[in-house]
Amino acid sequence: MVNLANPILLIAIPLLFVFLIAFSSAFSKSIAKYLPIFAFGLNVVIAIMIIPDVLKNGLVIATTAGFKPPIAIDMVVDRLSLFLAIIASLLGFVVSIYNVFYIDEEPEEKFYALFTLLVAGVIWMIITGDLFNLFVAFEVTSIAAFGLVGFHRDKGAVEAGFKYLVMGSIGGSFLLVGVIMLYAATGTLNIVDIAQKSAELTFQQKFLAYALIFTGLGIEGALFPLNAWLPDAHPAAPSSVSSILSGIMTTAAIYAIFRITNTIFDYNQIYFFLMFFALLTLIFGEVAAFFQKDIKRMLAYSTIGQTGLFFFAFTLHSTNGLQGAFMQIINHSLSKSMLFLIVGGMIMQVGSRNIDDFAGVGRKMKVSAFFLAVGMFSLMGLPPFFGFWSKLKIIFAALQQTNILMVASVVIILLMSVVEGAYFFKLLQAMFFGKPKQDREIKEASLGMLTAVVVLGLILLFVSFYPTPIIDFTHQAASDLMNKNYINLALKLGGL
């Protein structure tokens, strides 16, 4: 009896489907449309099946090819990575449904293959326990993303795709160099193993590698000033792809930074350094978003801002801070992906990405607009939506020590939240109460697209009104991380 609750299946199934999709076109054109739904549907089921194990043991390790870690490549699922994997699978599932109705451009099967690959790569990045594997996942994700960004093949898409590609490749190279340096120093690639063996390394040995890894992942994770590709790439990509890019891919990269920093490079000073990046990211993201005329570009910049926010919470380096960060990640992933999906539907109707053209759309596309408002409110952190709880947690965590630096950071965060409110409300206002500009007939998005939106929206509403399980879960995840349970458990269970 094969135990289906195996983390490897989380990657294996989508990768298998990538090939299936690529070959499916030989039989039928339309079958490719539906395969990703199965893939991620299965993924969600498996991820949920893993939950009991993780809750019981705190950690599940799966190894490949019958070797034992640290030799073997292992997948490590603890609370945090499991829950990110669930979100990724879920988003993959929902967006796949959306894709069926959204993508009408050839070559479709390639799109679906790349899309599946993208989400698979993201999940891979999240659950891998091995640095080189992380690099491979990173590259898989990137390449899939490059292709998807350029999918429309028009002027903007190609340019964005190319820029993203160049920057992503540089990032990949840096990441690889960093990984290799660690390998050279410790002779192992397993994260936990490195953490064990790197204790005796000198500061320079360790952190030169860290600087490179951080830069590499920071490019994907949209940290300022490494994020210049993002505002180009997100608008250029098809909206469903933007949704994944924004909702979970940058998050996965940030997660990787979390994980590596927390496991291997757990020094207090480093957090201070990272906080600087986080705040810059936040400021530039939100301020730039304010000036955008292009709705997707605005959301893209807003993603940068949100990234800055939860990265900041992470750099607080406390259980509460981490918990806030995780909660914010949930909030951001659900809301922002939903927003991109909705906006994709609206752009189809309006035929433009200019914010001014969206005036009055809310009155025609009521369901979409309602969930758009919900998502935006959640991102702004207005109660009773989930963003409120996470922002509450982050600010509370930040002000746990009322020193002047923290207060200043909090002031910056809140000021940027005001800016965020300013542009979101500007959009909402135009959408609901503005006078429609053109005579174009605007209808509600198709039912399939709406289904995807509504599923995400209902999940968001559910966690908004019943946040207790998430709060408890993230609290546990955060304290696991802070207590180094990851290392301890991995050592115990993985037999290192």
Add this chain to the structure above:
Amino acid sequence: MNMSLELLLATPFIGGLLTYIGGKVHRWVRNIFAVLFSLLTLGEMSLFYNTTFKGDVWGSLFGSKLILQTNPITWLFLLIVTSISLLVIVFSVDDMKHEEDHIVLDSYYMQLLFVEGAMIGIVLAGDLITFFMFWEIMSWTSYFLIVHGGKKSMDAGYKYIIMSIIGAYAMFVAIAMIYSKAHSLVYPDVALVLSQSSPTFTIWIIILLGVGFFVKAAVMPLHTWLPDAHSEAPSPVSPLLSGVLIKMGAYGLFIIFYGLMSANLAKNIMPSIFSTPVLLYIVQWLAALSIVLATFLAIMQEDAKRLLAYSSISQIGYVVLGLATGTSLGVAGGLFHALNHAIFKSLLFLAVGAVIYRTGTRNLSDLGGLVKKMPFTFVALVVGIIALAGVPPLNGFVSKWMIYEALLQKKEVFLLIMAFVGSTGAFLYVYRLVHSIFLGQLSQKHENVKDVPILMQIPMWVLVIATVIYGIFPGLAMDVIVKGMKMFGFAPIAYNLYGFPQGSTMGALKVINIASVLMISFVVAWIFFLLFSKSRKVSQYDNYAAGQVVTPELKYNYSFGFYMSFGRVIKPIFKISIERIYNYWVDAAKIFGDYYMRRVYTGNLETYNSYIVIVVTIAAAAVLLGGKIW
């Protein structure tokens, strides 16, 4: 009596949803639901009349309990919230009929009930998280109500929501700072922590929380959103905003001054001026400035709702001024004025709304002579303005009188003078209101105007009666206020049903005597008047015009720039506009942001790549230098 507070809180929210769903069935289902649920809320609320204290834990978050509680003070505010909401909803039924898009209308009722629910939540909150949560909900739901008012209301709503968010976040910082010390945000715990922490900390907390409340209460210089928002909102929403919503700011001030930080504590941590802690003294001055400047501005308005909006700033100034005195009488006066202002300002906004409903304009110089066409609305408006001007025997007088006495007792004479000036100025603008709308020449286009439908009249009737009752029997409100203030450690005030007996340092007041003597003298004068020959009724064009003949085409009425000559006197004051200062800084920030953003995201791949290399270099250099950089 086992009403649970959760139920009271939930009723309007559930009602809002049901109302929205009901709108899908039929518009009358929706209307009846809306009225019914607000009535239900009022009924549930009234069950708590005799409750001195009741607290329910309704959840917990991050280790802090979430509590709902009620006491007589909250009951007072609940009364304001629920009753005005009910009346507003009844008024809306006819007033909002013109809106064809019934989705918009469905959501309008839903939002009305949501705002009501949020405000109930604020008032019932027994801890700061609950408070803050409902505070934010109130902000955004009321934003949606404001923008229902059409094109211009969008800018107003935008300004409102942005300033609300700023204010709310100021509170947020304070709440988080308290949380870091107390790990609990229940009021008693917070009070305990504040009493034990350093003065600097406490003062910061007060300032930050105060900013949030000041924005909502529209105390100068944070008032700039109010005139736009209140005047551009739909007619039934304005009373809710002006009458009720800004009172939440006052309630918040009451909570921080006397709930979280007792007056003694304030005295111990900061110097006092006129036996008022310096911070409260500053608050008093801001309130007094609000009173005077907003009065001046109101006098110069040409737009009926804008006039009332400025008047709201001025009147809320009295509330804050009273609350910040710190004496029993002053605080009671402030609380009472909050109630009274809710009543008469709602009445005024509804009356003006009725006029707008019939004539379609709120420009004062376009109206006139409507007293013959809308007599009932005229009576409502006159009662409202008399109360607002603080003329006995209506309710505005009593509460203002209490505030004056309190200031006089504390010898805060300069504030008292400013309060008085604001009140006299109120004569000017309220007269302007009634004169330009109802008196003077009836223009031809309003020949066929009728009084408003009965459903719109009922709320005004109710408020007229309330104005008179609370004016003549202030003891009714004082029962609640004094009982509640005892819980916050205030000495009880001597009062009776009709007013206040003579005290050692304060004069006496017996409104019923004033009222009855006035009535008697009125009747006597009237009888005397009737003794003489009957008057002959003439048309409005039969008028002294220096020998000219007045014809209907001619606008023979003085209503534009009514106080032009007074405007010349106060012109120097208007040279400074707080709003302009804000706009200047916002623009500057925008230009700055724009300029630098353009230089970061150039669109040039080389630039982007060099960023990466620079980051790597700096990080590597930092590491190689042994991490000495940080």
Add this chain to the structure above:
Amino acid sequence: MIYYLGSFLLIAIGLYAIIIKKNLIKILIGLNLAASGVNLLIVSIGYIKNGTAPIFSKIGINPSAMVDPIPQALTLTAIVIDASELALAVAFVVLLYRHYGTLDIKKIRSLKW
């Protein structure tokens, strides 16, 4: 040591090309140079002077004299990735040339700010 120097030099040249050169093709060459440098670096880490391949092809090979096999595996993976990336990049360059009619990166700036 020379391998390390060489690989770092390669990476540096690659980066230089990426930042300074205006031509898209040259940028790609720069990318690839950098990637090659990284690959060289990886291999050189595992390299042992006079080592043998890490395969027990015949009896009597001293395991300690084998070069580390893992870097080689890594290199292979990295090369594959680089290759696919380059392929994609070239496709993009072709499309860019079609849209913009130029290979000058300075002129390809329709997306900014």
Add this chain to the structure above:
Amino acid sequence: MVKMILIAIGAPLVAFAIGLSFMMIKRKIVARIQRRYGPTIIQPIYDVLKLLVKEDNISHGVIFSLGPIIAIAGSILAVFFIPMAGFSMLTGSGDLIALLYIMAIGSLGMALGAGDSANPNASIGISRALTLMFGYDLPLVIIVISVALQYHTTNLSDIVAAQANGNWTLWTLPLSAIVGFVVTYGALGEHPFDIVTAPHEVATGPMVEYGGKHLGFLMISHAFHIYIEIALFVDLFLGGASNILIFYLKMFAVFFIMIMFDEVLPRFKIDDAVRFYWKWPTVVALISLIIVLVK
């Protein structure tokens, strides 16, 4: 009880009589200052009676007619609050602060009625009247507060009692008294503050449309008004009086001095009037207030 009712009926009548007598005297004195003979001394009574019994009088509507009635009702109410030679019926029901507002009832009622006439002259007159009121209210309030602080009470009877034995406020707070005197000019609309009713500009302003019994009522109300303003001044600064004769004499003295200045002064423009009141009287009143505070 009987006494109470008698006072209740008597007080307004006495007040009216005093006010009317001043109106009579004023015309005579003014005439003498202007080297005229002047009308017979009971001319105002003739005027009032003539107006009241006039058969043809016009009305612009209910509110128009109510104006004079409310004006009188408000005035009568105010009379009860001002201690008159030892009688003070309602000072226990409202203090000095309440009185300031009660005094406004009559004027506002009058303004309502006048506004209903749809005549621009009336509206302009009211605009000016209210503006002027705003003008003199500031110094008035300051001196009232000074007096209240001086005697630690706002009860007018107590204030009068505290000034017994010639210890008048006039001597203790001379600056306030001077300001009070200046304010009374404005309150009565006397020269130089008579722009409200300036006949050549706005054709008697608020009264322009009134005639017949309405105008008669307004004149009665004006008589009350004179009484109220001067009686308040006497109570505040001249120690009131224990019997009606002394009270009358004090009031007459004040009124006589007023008329003396009255006729030689030109007329202020309305904004100048406000500026004037907000400048010197206010400053002087504030100085006086600070003196009280420091003391």
